[in-house]
Structure formats: structure tokens, C-alpha cells
Amino acid sequence: MTWKKTAAAVCLLAAVAALPAPAPRWTAADAAVPLEVESRPPLVALTFDDGPRGDTTGALLDGLALREVPATFFLVGSRLEGREELVARMAAEGHQVGVHTYDHTALTGLSRRDYDAQVGKTRAALAAILGDGDFWLRPPYGMTDDAACLWAGSPVILWSVDPEDWRDQDVERIVGEVVEHVEDGSIILLHDIYPSSVQAALQVVDILLERGCCFVTVEQLMERRGVEPEAGRVYRRFPPACQ
Numbered sequence: 001m002t003w004k005k006t007a008a009a010v011c012l013l014a015a016v017a018a019l020p021a022p023a024p025r026w027t028a029a030d031a032a033v034p035l036e037v038e039s040r041p042p043l044v045a046l047t048f049d050d051g052p053r054g055d056t057t058g059a060l061l062d063g064l065a066l067r068e069v070p071a072t073f074f075l076v077g078s079r080l081e082g083r084e085e086l087v088a089r090m091a092a093e094g095h096q097v098g099v100h101t102y103d104h105t106a107l108t109g110l111s112r113r114d115y116d117a118q119v120g121k122t123r124a125a126l127a128a129i130l131g132d133g134d135f136w137l138r139p140p141y142g143m144t145d146d147a148a149c150l151w152a153g154s155p156v157i158l159w160s161v162d163p164e165d166w167r168d169q170d171v172e173r174i175v176g177e178v179v180e181h182v183e184d185g186s187i188i189l190l191h192d193i194y195p196s197s198v199q200a201a202l203q204v205v206d207i208l209l210e211r212g213c214c215f216v217t218v219e220q221l222m223e224r225r226g227v228e229p230e231a232g233r234v235y236r237r238f239p240p241a242c243q
């Protein structure tokens with residue numbers, strides 16, 4: 001069986017299992033029959049910040065396409081020019097695209113005008129490539145304050161698994177960190193601007209597919225878990241325990 005078929009089969013099973021079970025109709029004769037435990041396959045969202053970068057992001061998209069695995073990309077506005085095809089490819093291949101500011105500026109303590117020059121300007125640049133969309137926000141460094149959330153205009157997406165892939169760019173260590181800490185509903189943070197992170201991401205996908213995980217975008221993860229996205233609210237994982 002190819003990776004494509006394996007991944008598709010896992011997620012199909014996951015989708016079926018995620019449907020609500022019909023209410024049991026009890027009779028006295030049924031009372032001794034144990035209830036079948038409803039299986040809930042682990043859902044995992046891979047997210048990538050700081051791109052796009054021509055060579056590394058392209059290689060990542062190739063690897064994800066081969067495995068039929070969707071991801072979420074939070075893009076830096078100043079990196080979009082000249083890389084429009086890469087951004088269009090993300091959307092065309094089922095990935096979620098979001099905003100990571102215009103030039104990777106922390107969103108805390110900004111005036112409304114400066115905030116809009118980071119978030120609004122990047123959303124406009126993405127809309128020029130992809131058409132209108134929500135383009136959810138991931139703030140650089142995960143830093144938010146009341147104003148940053150109030151003005152977000154979309155859910156604010158942080159993460160629950162961070163191998164700090166930028167630190168040493170050590171593929172083996174990054175894969176180990178992610179695989180050790182990932183759990184059902186995790187949002188994994190990686191950066192698609194490093195060749196080591198691309199390599200690590202694809203190894204993580206292969207390992208977690210073997211374990212029966214289903215990869216989804218952040219938006220799909222919320223939908224599958226029945227969480228209504230709220231603008232300005234910070235999310236780290238689903239179910240949103242231990243926020």
C-alpha cells in the first residue's frame with residue numbers, strides 16, 4: 001500500500017468514527033451487554049511559521065502532497081512577493097493559510113495603525129493571491145495582549161508542541177521531541193524555512209501515520225472537535241484543556 005492510500009484510509013476511518021453514534025435503544029435484555037467504547041482517532045495539526053521560502057517550502061509541499069497530508073502555514077507578508085505560486089499551491093492542495101505579520105514583528109504594545117500595517121496588510125496581500133479568506137492569525141513569538149486579541153479579527157492560534165526547531169536544526173532531536181510530546185489534538189509548531197525542519201516534519205508525518213494519527217488543518221481540527229472558532233480567542237490545542 002502506498003503512503004497516499006494509507007493516509008487517506010486512516011483519515012476516512014477517522015471521519016467515520018468522528019460521527020456521533022446513534023442513541024442506544026435500551027431494553028432489559030440489553031442491560032448486561034457492555035457498551036462498545038467509541039474510538040476517537042488521534043487528530044494532529046502540523047503548523048509552519050515564517051515562510052514561504054522557495055526551496056524549503058516547495059520541498060515540504062512535495063512531501064506533504066505525496067502523503068496526502070494537510071498542514072497550516074502562517075506566512076510572513078514581506079516574503080510573499082515573488083512567491084505567489086507557492087502560496088496558491090498551498091491553498092490548491094488543501095492547506096490552511098494564515099498570517100504571521102508583515103515582517104515578523106511582535107504584536108504587543110502596538111498602536112492600531114502599526115498593528116494593521118502588520119496584520120491587515122498581510123491579509124490584503126494574501127487576499128490578492130488567494131481571494132477573500134479568513135487568514136487566521138499566529139502572533140510572532142506567541143506574544144499577545146488584550147489589544148492584539150481584540151484587533152485580531154480571527155482566532156489566535158498558538159501551539160502545544162514546540163521542538164524549537166530553529167535552535168540546532170538537528171533533525172533527529174526535533175523528530176524525537178515532537179513524537180515524544182504529541183497527543184490527540186496537538187498543534188505542532190515548526191518553521192518551513194529550514195531544510196532540517198522540512199526533513200523532520202516529513203519524518204514525523206511518517207511515524208505518526210504509522211501510529212494511526214490523522215493530520216488535519218487547524219480549522220479542520222476545531223471543526224472535528226466541535227469548537228466554534230471565535231475571533232480574538234487564543235487556542236493552543238483541541239480539546240482545549242490546559243490552556
Ligand code: NI
Nearest residue numbers: 049050140141
Ligand atoms: Ni515566527
